[in-house]
Amino acid sequence: MPIDRMNPFLPLSRRGLLKGAGATAALAAGAGLPNRLLAQEPIKVAAVYTVPVEQQWVSRIHKAANTAKERGDIEYVFSENTSNNDYERVMREYCEAGHKLILGEVFGVEEAARSVARDYPDVAFLMGSSFKEDAAVPNFAVFDNYIQDASYLTGIIAGAMTKSKNIGMVGGYPIPEVNRLMNAFMAGVKETAPETKFQVAFIGSWFDPPKAKETAFAQIDAGADIMYAERFGVSDAAKERNVLAIGNVIDTQADYPETVVVSALWHFEPTLDHAIAEVKAGTFKAADYGVYSFMKEGGCSVSPLGSFEGKVPEEAMKLVAEREAAIKAGSFTVEINDAEPKSS
Amino acid sequence: MEAFEILLTASFWVAAIRIASPLIFATMGELVCERAGVLNLGIEGIMTAGAFAGWLTVYAGGDLWTGVAVAAMVGALFGLLHAALTVPLGLSQHVVGIGITLLATSLTYFTYRIVLPEVTSPPKIEPFQPLPIPLLSEIPLVGPALFNQTPLTYLAFIAVALTAWVLYRTPLGLAVRAAGENPAAVEAQGLSVTGIRMGAVMAGSALMAVGGAFLTMSAFNSFFFQMIAGRGWICIALVVFGSWRPGKALLGAVLFAAFDAYQVRLQQLTGGMVPYQIFLMMPYVLSILALVLVARRATYPKALMIPYQKGER
Numbered sequence: 001m002p003i004d005r006m007n008p009f010l011p012l013s014r015r016g017l018l019k020g021a022g023a024t025a026a027l028a029a030g031a032g033l034p035n036r037l038l039a040q041e042p043i044k045v046a047a048v049y050t051v052p053v054e055q056q057w058v059s060r061i062h063k064a065a066n067t068a069k070e071r072g073d074i075e076y077v078f079s080e081n082t083s084n085n086d087y088e089r090v091m092r093e094y095c096e097a098g099h100k101l102i103l104g105e106v107f108g109v110e111e112a113a114r115s116v117a118r119d120y121p122d123v124a125f126l127m128g129s130s131f132k133e134d135a136a137v138p139n140f141a142v143f144d145n146y147i148q149d150a151s152y153l154t155g156i157i158a159g160a161m162t163k164s165k166n167i168g169m170v171g172g173y174p175i176p177e178v179n180r181l182m183n184a185f186m187a188g189v190k191e192t193a194p195e196t197k198f199q200v201a202f203i204g205s206w207f208d209p210p211k212a213k214e215t216a217f218a219q220i221d222a223g224a225d226i227m228y229a230e231r232f233g234v235s236d237a238a239k240e241r242n243v244l245a246i247g248n249v250i251d252t253q254a255d256y257p258e259t260v261v262v263s264a265l266w267h268f269e270p271t272l273d274h275a276i277a278e279v280k281a282g283t284f285k286a287a288d289y290g291v292y293s294f295m296k297e298g299g300c301s302v303s304p305l306g307s308f309e310g311k312v313p314e315e316a317m318k319l320v321a322e323r324e325a326a327i328k329a330g331s332f333t334v335e336i337n338d339a340e341p342k343s344s
Numbered sequence: 345m346e347a348f349e350i351l352l353t354a355s356f357w358v359a360a361i362r363i364a365s366p367l368i369f370a371t372m373g374e375l376v377c378e379r380a381g382v383l384n385l386g387i388e389g390i391m392t393a394g395a396f397a398g399w400l401t402v403y404a405g406g407d408l409w410t411g412v413a414v415a416a417m418v419g420a421l422f423g424l425l426h427a428a429l430t431v432p433l434g435l436s437q438h439v440v441g442i443g444i445t446l447l448a449t450s451l452t453y454f455t456y457r458i459v460l461p462e463v464t465s466p467p468k469i470e471p472f473q474p475l476p477i478p479l480l481s482e483i484p485l486v487g488p489a490l491f492n493q494t495p496l497t498y499l500a501f502i503a504v505a506l507t508a509w510v511l512y513r514t515p516l517g518l519a520v521r522a523a524g525e526n527p528a529a530v531e532a533q534g535l536s537v538t539g540i541r542m543g544a545v546m547a548g549s550a551l552m553a554v555g556g557a558f559l560t561m562s563a564f565n566s567f568f569f570q571m572i573a574g575r576g577w578i579c580i581a582l583v584v585f586g587s588w589r590p591g592k593a594l595l596g597a598v599l600f601a602a603f604d605a606y607q608v609r610l611q612q613l614t615g616g617m618v619p620y621q622i623f624l625m626m627p628y629v630l631s632i633l634a635l636v637l638v639a640r641r642a643t644y645p646k647a648l649m650i651p652y653q654k655g656e657r
Contacts, residue, residue: 052453052569054466063464081453081569174620199612204624207570210563214359218608221355232466233564255468343612 042069043279046094047078047103048087051206056232056249057145057177057266061103061128064268073276074101084108088116095120101279103272104128107175114140124284126275130176133286143271143289144177145249147300148184149327150264152334153320154246154302155188157262159196160316161244162189162226168199168219169228169341172206176338178230181248181264183337185228192316199224200343209233217241226261235259251303261312263303270297296328350609357489357602361497362563364601366391368500369555370579371586371593372507373419373548378583379511380544381524381647382430385441387552388576389448390422394553396452399560399567400459402469412496412557419553420546422448427545431538434651445576453569466566472496494562496554501594503551508590520544524645527652537652552576578631585635587642599634603627 045065049055053062062078069076077099082090087109094102095116105128106113117125117140129142158167167189171178182200189196199219203211212233219227220241227238227245235252238245239259247253247263271292278284293299302320305312326332350356370391377384384390398415402408422444429440460467472494481491511517519540522530527537555575560567578600586593607623 052457054463056465059464201608201611202620202624204621205570205573207568208573209566209568209571210559211573213564214363214605215608215611217355217359218605219612221353222609222612232566232568236564250465252465255465343614 042072043074043101043276044099045069045074045076045101045103045276046097046099047076048082048090048094049078049080050082050084050087050105050108051080053078053080055206057128058105059250060145060266060268061272064272065103067269068272068276073273088112091116092119095123100124101126101275101284124275124279126271126289133288135286138286139284141275141284141287141289143293145266145300146180146290146293146336147249147264147266147295148180148334148336149295150266150300150302151181151184151248152188153324154262154264155185156191156320156323157188157302157312157316158185158226158228158244158246159189159192160313161261162193162196164223164225165193165196166199166223167196167226167228168216168222168224169201169230170212170215170219170234171200171202171230173204174202174340179338179340180336182228182230182341183339184334185246185264186341187335187337191319197223198341198344200341203231206231209236213237229260247303253303253306253308257307261308262305265301265303266293267299267301268293270299295324296330346613347610350606352485354485354488356605356609357485358492359605360598360602361489361493362601363604364598365493365497365500366555366558366563366575367579367582367597367601368594369503369558370552370576371555371582371597372503372590373551373553373555374579374583375586375588375590375593376507376511376520376548376551377423377545378648379524379588379645380520380541380548381527381645381650381652382427382541382545383437383441383649384423384426384444384545384548384552385438385580386422386426386444386448386549387441387579388572388574389445389452390419390549390552391556391559391572391576393422393448393452394419394556395560395572396456396556396567397553398557399469400455402561403467408472408561411561412499412554415553415557416550419550419556422553423546423549424542426549427542430651431541431545434653437649449569456567456569466568468565469561471560471565472562496558496562499554500558503554504590504594511590521645523652524647527647531652531654537654541652552579555579581631581635584639584642584644585631587639588645592638596631596634600627600631603630 049058051058053059065076068074079090101124103126107130110131114137117137121139125140127142128144133142169182201215203215209232212231213236216227216234216237220243225243227234229235229245230248235245235256239256245260247260249266251263251265253260271289274292323332374384374387394415397418398411401411401414426440426444429435430437474492475495477491481487519535523537523540530537559571582593582596585596604627607626611623
């Protein structure tokens with residue numbers, strides 16, 4: 001065990017690490033048993049997150065990993081809330097501890113993470129990244145939530161539901177993964193309500209729900225009757241002011257049954273399962289796993305209307321069904337546009 | 345023109361007062377500490393701890409006011425730690441303050457994860473609801489802004505009045521102010537500088553914690569790790585802006601909040617022509633400008649950041 005384990009500055013990962021240590025011990029004990037079949041050995045997976053696992057984006061990865069764990073495919077440990085300056089060290093610790101697949105998000109540590117991958121060529125890395133795969137680092141694959149298909153379809157519904165033809169959008173930062181979904185959503189809205197005015201604002205933080213809420217209030221004051229809820233806090237403002245909201249990445253309708261019409265859901269399972277299969281087969285290589293978030297791969301979907309069943313105009317739902325079929329069949333492609341969306 | 349009309353809408357002023365509320369609490373807290381001669385840089389962490397403690401109390405089944413009380417108590421405890429290190433031991437107030445911030449934020453998150461190991465989305469509570477004050481809330485513009493807020497916002501204004509009254513109208517306040525100006529004089533009166541300073545830091549920290557709790561119990565309904573988001577540091581500047589006077593500090597907090605409420609509304613008007621960062625920056629830039637204009641003539645507590653050792657000459 002690396003001595004670094006004892007480092008008191010280890011960010012909140014102790015629980016995960018303890019689990020990991022326990023798992024290592026259990027594995028060591030189990031290794032002596034002759035009846036243990038090597039082929040069915042679950043893959044040791046470790047994840048390093050820069051935010052708590054409650055954060056929408058990371059929660060989807062966490063969920064998929066837990067599902068795979070319950071299935072018995074992997075052993076799963078994780079460190080959450082790892083700051084970027086600690087990120088590389090935590091990655092290295094997991095590599096040293098014998099984990100075979102490292103998951104995470106390296107948006108703030110792109111180069112450092114790749115240098116770890118170069119040092120551990122036998123470990124597979126599947127990381128959320130703004131960049132593409134690099135043949136020079138063959139064990140480092142990238143992914144991101146390319147759920148523009150679902151965002152586009154929820155946009156069609158939003159366009160049919162807005163009466164004031166004014167939609168508010170509150171985002172954290174205008175980075176590609178945020179922009180892409182906003183742009184696809186806006187493209188969807190234009191299908192059903194081409195004259196819609198968009199109010200776009202960024203709050204410059206991932207975690208400031210009171211600020212997101214205030215920004216949403218301002219947009220509702222300025223006439224928005226549907227809010228695109230990219231951040232926590234936006235749906236709350238919509239609920240208080242009796243306007244509607246469209247969810248993003250996770251389904252929050254249970255918390256806001258009168259507010260959230262529909263959500264564009266991200267499913268990380270296809271991405272992770274593909275990586276697990278590749279690692280098992282020994283064929284893991286540098287690739288862009290972004291495609292496994294596409295709708296035709298099952299990587300994203302439009303949530304059921306739930307409490308809004310029957311309240312969305314039928315032509316809109318028909319168009320959604322039609323486009324969904326076309327997207328899955330490959331005859332319709334939603335444009336991937338990473339440019340910063342602007343108010344109109 | 346449209347940009348000006350925003351200032352005449354009630355919802356703008358409602359938002360400004362709402363944004364100001366946590367700042368008012370924490371600014372008063374910092375002001376009390378500094379008037380007694382102790383700079384409390386633990387503010388950011390103490391606010392985080394207060395935000396969490398208040399929210400957790402309610403989540404665990406306590407009522408809202410119990411939550412506020414628990415938040416204040418947790419704040420006072422961190423204040424006690426800060427005071428114990430900086431007052432009798434006379435350690436660097438900068439180092440201790442930053443240390444308290446780091447300790448309080450990490451301890452808060454550690455506790456959060458111990459209490460809630462497996463949650464998929466942050467749990468919610470039923471927060472304070474707006475409580476319109478009869479008749480007064482009917483006044484145009486001022487009514488909704490000042491008299492249709494949650495009880496915690498009213499408490500923030502009461503806290504300002506109380507702070508001002510205690511500081512300037514009571515023997516206790518005189519002793520606190522003297523501890524920050526000329527501690528030897530306090531000693532000469534037969535009072536304990538150590539006791540007064542420690543008490544002031546604890547009381548101030550309790551106020552900061554309630555400011556944090558406002559965010560989780562009134563402005564929003566769940567706890568997020570980084571949700572204080574630098575508000576504590578703003579309050580340090582607001583104390584300077586207010587020349588260490590409660591009334592002026594209140595004005596500063598409202599002004600800052602108004603800038604903030606204004607920028608989110610202005611962001612929507614420009615049609616994306618101006619980068620959003622400019623707007624986010626606006627309240628801070630204006631605060632620095634105001635600070636330059638107002639604070640130049642400010643007289644700070646003479647014994648601020650100077651540890652007092654009994655009998656030392």
